[in-house]
Amino acid sequence: MQYQLIETQNQLNDFVEKITGKPVLAIDTEFMRRRTLYPEVALIQVYDGEHLALIDPLAELSLFDFWQVLKNPEVLKVLHSPSEDIEVFQKYAGFVPTPLFDTQFALQILGHGNCMGFAHMVKELLDIEIDKSESRTNWLQRPLTEKQLDYAAADTYHLLPCFEIIKKQIDEAGFFDIVISESELVAQKRAYQTPAELLYKDIKNAWQLRPHDLAVLRELAAWRREKAERKNLALNFVVKEHNMVEIAKRKPASLNALRRVPGVEPMEVNRSGVEILKCIERGKAVPVSEQPAQLKRLIDFPAYKKAAKDIKQKITKAAKERGIPEDVLASKKQINQLISWNWKLDADERKAASKPDLFNSWRYEYVKDVLKEWQN
Template identity: 70%
Template sequence: MEYQLITEQGALDTFVDAISKAKVLAIDTEFMRRRTLYPEIALLQVFDGQHLALIDPLAELDFSTLWALLQKPEVLKVLHSPSEDIEVFQNFAGFVPTPLFDTQFALQLLGSGNCMGFAAMVNARLGIEIDKSESRTNWLQRPLRESQLTYAAADVAHLLPCFEQIVEEINAKGWFDIVIAESQLISQKRAFSTPDELLYRDVKGAWQLSPRDLAALRELAMWRREKAQRKNLALNFIVKEVNMVEIAKRRPSSLNSMRNIPGVDAMEVNRSGREMLACIERAKKLSDEQLPPRVMRLMDYRGYKQAAKEIKQKITAVSKTTHIPADVFASKKQINQLISWNWKLTDDERQILMAPDILQPWRSEYLSEALVKWLPGAQK
C-alpha cells in the first residue's frame, strides 16, 4: 500500500493538484476525545484511487485549496459512519464536505443490518482481515509509528473499493439520493444546538423533579454547557449529569452542604461549587409563574404504547411496498421523536427545534401519506 505522509505545504499543494480532477474521494479522520468537548483532529486521510495521503493537521499547513476541493458539489466524498468525522470537520475546518456518501448507512439500506463496522464491511466485501491493534492508539503523539500510518492508510485504501461495489447496488435500486440526504441530515443534526432554555429537558432524571427543582436544573444545564464550550471540556468533566440532577433536587445553600450530597465529587465542588450555587440562587428568585412545567416521560402519556405500535405498523407497511428496511425508516428512538414532537412541544418550541427525522427529507417523502395524522398542523 503506497501512501505519503504530508507535513509540508509544498507536498500538500502538489497532492491537491494531483487529485483535483477526481470525481470521488475516500476520506477518513483520526482524532482523540479524552477530556475535551470537541474532538481533537490528529490525522486526515484522503484517497482518489491513485493518490493516497495522510495529512498531518498538527503541522502548520494552509488547507484552503483542499477545503475548496472538498466543498465542490461535483466531487463525491465517501466516508464510513461519518457522524464523528462530521463533527471533526465542523470544528477544525468550519464546514462539512458535501455531497457525502455514508457507506455504513448504504449497507443498512441494502439490508446488511444496523451499524456494520468498517472492518466487518471490508471483510464481507473484499475478503480482507483488518489489523485492529492500532484502533485505540494515541493519534496525537509524534512521530507516528509506521504501524499507525499503515493502519490509517488502510482506512481509505479499502473504503474506496467497498464503495464502488455498494454504490452500484444502491444505484440499481434508485436509492443514491436517499444516502446523500441521510448524510445531510446527520450534518444538520450535528450542527444543531438545543436552545439554552430547553437543555434541562434532555437531562436524564429530569422527570423526577418538581418545577422548582427544574428551575435550578435549567440554570445548571445552561451554565454547564457554556463553561464546557468556553473551556473545551467534556460536559461530565464540568459536573456529572447525575450529580447535576441531585444538586438541583436538593438545592444546597452552601459549599459544605453541596459536598454532603451523596455522589457529588469534591473536585466538582472545588472547581465549580460557587458557580453552581449562583445558578441555584437565580432559580430560587423566580416566581411560581416563571417555573418550567414538569417533564413527562412518554410512557406516562395515556395512549403512548398504542400510538407507537400504530406508527410502527404503518412504517412496516410502507417498508413492504418500497423494500426499504423498516428500521432504516425509523428506529424506536425516531418513533418516539415523532410522538414527542406532537405531544410534548408547544408551537413556539417547534419553531426553534429540529423536526424529528421522520418529518425530514427523505423519510417524509415516503411516509407522509401513511403518517398524515402526525404531520405538522394535523393534530393539536
C-alpha cells in the first residue's frame, strides 16, 4: 500500500490534478471530539484506485480546488458510515460532498444487518484482518506516527474494493438510488437545527416537569446551545442535561443555592452560574398563559401501542413486497417519530420541525399509500 502525506500546496495541487475526472473516490476523515461541540478535523484520506493521499488540514493549504472535485456531481464519493464525516464537511468545508455512497447502509439494505463496522466489512468481503488499534489515537498531534498514517491510509485503500463488490450487488437489486438518497437524508438531518424555543422538549426527563418548571428549562436549553456554539464546547461541558432538569425543578435564587442542587458541579457554577440564574429569572417571569404545556411521552397516550403495532404491520408488508429489510424501511425510532409528529406537534410546530423520515426520503414512495391517515 503506497500513499502520500500532503503537507504543501504544491503536493495538493499535483494530487488534485491526478484525481480530477476520476468517477469514484473513496474518502474518510480523522477527527477529534474531546470537549468540543464541533469535530476538529485532523486528516482527510482520498483514494481513486490509483493515487492515495492523506491531506493534512492543519498545514497551511488552500483546499479550494480539492473542494471543487468533491462538489462535482459526476464524481461518486464513497464513505463507510459517514454520519460524522458529513458533519466534518459541513463545518469545515461548508458543504457535503454529493452524490455520496454509504457502504454501511448499502450492506444493511442488502440484508447484512445493522451498522456493520469497517473492519468487519473488510474481513467479510476481502478476507483481510485490519488493525484498528489506532482508532482512538490523538489525530491532532504532529508529527503523526507511521503507524497512524498506515492506519488512516488503510481505511480508504480497503474501502474502494469493498465498494466495488457492494455496488455490483446494489445494482442487481436496483437499490442504488436508495443508497444515494439515504446519505442525502443523513446530511439533511445533520444540517437541521431545532429551533431554540423547542430544545427543551428533547431534554431527557423533561416530561416530569410542570409548566412553570418547563418555562425555566426552555430558557436553560436555549442558552446552553447558544453558549456551546459560541465557545465550541460540547453541550454537557456547559451544563449537564440532567442537572438542567434539577435546576428547573428547584429554581435556586443564588449561587450558593445553585451549588446545593444535587449533581451540579462546582465548575458549572464557576463558569456559568450567573448566566444560569438569569435563565431562571427569565423563566419565572413567563406568564402562566405563555408557559409550555406539560410534555407527554408516547406511552402516556392510550392509543400508542395499538398505533405503533398497526404501523409496524403495514411497514412489514410494504418491506416484504419491495424486498427490503423492514428495519431499513422503518426502525422503531422512525415509527415513533411519525407518531410524535402527528400527536405531539400542532400545525405551527410542524412547520418549524423537520418532517418524519418516512415522509421525507425515499421511504415516502414505499409507504405513502399504506400510511395515508398519518399524513397531515
